[in-house]
Amino acid sequence: MKNVMNRRRMLATLGGLSAALLAGAMPARADDGEHDRRPRSSTTGPVPLPVTGIKGKVVIVGGGMAGVTLAKYLRLWGGAGIDVTLVEREGAYTSNILSNLVLNGNVAMSSLSFGYAKVASSYGVKVLQANVDGVDAVARRVHYMRNGLPGELPYDRLVLAPGIDFDFPPGLTTAEAQLAAPHAWKAGAQTLALRDQLKAMPAGGTFLMTIPAKPYRCPPGPYERACVVADWLRRNKPGSKVLVLDANPGITAEVATFTRAFNVTYQGIVTYIPNAAVTTVDIGAHFVYTTFGSTPFHGDVLNVIPPHRAGRIVADAGLANDPVGKFAVVDVLSYESTMIPGIHVIGDAAATTMPKAGHIANQEAKVCADAMIRLMAGLAPDPSPVTNSACYSPITRETASWLTSVFAYDPVARAMAAVPASSGEAHAPSKDHYEDMFIWFDTLMKDAFA
Ligand SMILES: Cc1cc2nc3c(=O)[nH]c(=O)nc-3n(C[C@H](O)[C@H](O)[C@H](O)COP(=O)(O)OP(=O)(O)OC[C@H]3O[C@@H](n4cnc5c(N)ncnc54)[C@H](O)[C@@H]3O)c2cc1C
Structure with missing residues (x-):
């Protein structure tokens, strides 16, 4: 028990959080019995910012x-002289993390919603709800649309953190088709649509899901979804199947855990097929065509997760310069684009050697904040950053597995390199890990939004 508590205390101290925050980090439950994940801190006053002289x-x-992590830490570490404007198209953020648990009813969709009031009131971040549709890198101005009206913002340094967009396959290019075969890989309406289709699926039916080729966000996420859905179907729709069509040559994360889950825990329910990249979707017939032979696969529910690219503004700004023209190559000492000086790209939109994950996005934001503050002070970025990542994967409705990695800067490769001795994964899913997952998540979200 002592070890468990020590591990929990460690989980609740991500980024050096204070004991006061830690006290609020235990999982709460919504009235309907689902986990309610929103930060509950009642502090709304401004946090004292350091006087650094940096402007x-x-x-x-x-x-x-x-x-949002970057916005908070630029002010918290850089002081009030750094004028930070966060432009976000939505009024609130919906967490992708834990959104697979909306499918089995363990987590309420509403509890994955996080607002921006706290970063505004506590740290003085200016929050603008608008859609950025252009960047003028010469004049150093960002163009946006807000309530149908255009506007622009000047900057000294710009950071693009737009997450991902999708390359939809033939048959899935219309909004109607995308709702008929929801990816649910950007949490929100798509997640609810997939949950409703799952609920409406006849017993004995097939839930067909597809996984895009790497790189995609949250490497274990799709396999976790297959497990969560298989568990729910076993209890609620006996005789139903889960068919996983993976564009990759094999399971891309926690191989032993998911192989055991598919072959033992969900034997006879989950069928896993590698090397099956989607070529076409026939929504009317409920068929998915893949590179795995010419015979299409049929599903009663189609959950097609298309290949990813950086959020559109990255390509529009001319920054999608990785070999396939999808993500932005950055100097991982500062996350500055290798294409245009003064523009940084962080999170899933950046091409790095680290996984596309929320925990890593948080870490990249902190390295970027530190580097930007140093650059604004006329100094060089830290030459040896270290980052870490964690992913928890529910395997059943009450057990989870986990995976953690540490990365350190390799000056020869000029990239972040995994540190195997500091990385690892759970030996087996457990109820303890399932509870730890909520502590980790609450801590991560408080570190970003509170
Ligand atoms: C089912 C699922 C489970 C996951 N589980 C985990 C997990 O256990 N651990 C983990 O670490 N990660 C997990 N992830 C991955 C994680 O959610 C992403 O890696 C993370 O959200 C990436 O952060 P980001 O800031 O780059 O992008 P996002 O969090 O997607 O944020 C991008 C934001 O930019 C806004 N935006 C985009 N374009 C514009 C524009 N032009 N103008 C204004 N605003 C714009 C969007 O509205 C959005 O709010 C999971 C993902 C999924 C789908």
């Missing part, structure tokens, strides 16, 4: 895991 105007596009 600058920073605009951040995207208030997700990366963008």
Whole structure:
């Protein structure tokens, strides 16, 4: 028991959080019995900011895991002289993390919603709800649309943190088709649509899901979804199947855990097929065509997760310069684009050697904040940053597995390199890990939004 509590205390101290925050980090439950994940801190007053003498105007596009963390820490570490404007198209953020648990009813969708009032009131971040649709890197101005009207913001340094967009396959290019075969890989309406389709599926039916080729956000996430859905179907729709069509040559994360889950825990329910990249979707016939032979696969519910690219503004700004033209190559000492000086890209939109994950987005934001503050002070970025990542994967409705990695800067490769001795994964799913998952999540979200 002592070890468990020590581990929990460690989980609740991500980013050096205070004991006061820690006290509020235990899982709460909503009235309907689902976990309610929103930060409950009642502190709304301004947090004292350090006097650093550093001045600058920073605009951040995207208030997700990366963008909101950066906004907070630029002010918290850099002081009030750094004028930070966070531009986010939505009024509130919906967490993708834990959203697979909306499918089995363990977590309420509403409890994955996080607002921006706290970063505004506590740290003086200016929050603008608008859609950024252009960047003028020469004049250093960002163009946006708000309530149908255009506007612009000047910047000294710009940070793009727009997450991902999708390359939809033929048959899935219309909004109607995308709702008929929801990816639910950006949490929100798509997640609810998939949950409703799952609930309406006849017993004995097939839930067909597809996984895109790497890199995609949250490497264990799709396999976790297959497990959560299989568990729910076993209890609620006996005789139903889960068919997983993976574009990759094999399971991409926690191989032993998910192989055991598919072959033992969900034997006879989950069928896993590698090397099956989606080529076409026939919504009317409920068929998915893949590179795995010419015969299409049929599903009663189709959950097609398309290949990813950086959020559109990255390509529009001319920054999608990785070899396939999808993500932005950055200097991982500062996250500054290798294409255009003065523009940084963090989170899932950046091409790095680290996984696309919310925990990593939080870490990239902190390295970027520190580097930007140093650059604004006329100093060089820290030459040896270290980051870490954690992912918890529910395997059943009451057990979870976990995976953690540490990365350190490799000056020869000029990239973040995994530190195997400091990385690892759970030996087996457990109820303890399931509870730890909520502590980790609450701590991560408080570190970003509170
Ligand atoms: C089912 C699922 C489970 C997951 N589980 C985990 C997990 O256990 N652990 C983990 O670490 N990660 C997990 N992830 C991954 C994690 O959610 C992402 O990696 C993370 O959200 C990336 O952060 P981001 O800031 O780059 O993008 P996002 O969090 O997607 O934020 C991008 C924001 O930018 C805004 N935006 C985009 N374009 C514009 C524009 N032009 N103008 C204004 N605003 C804009 C969007 O509205 C959005 O709010 C999971 C993902 C999924 C789908």
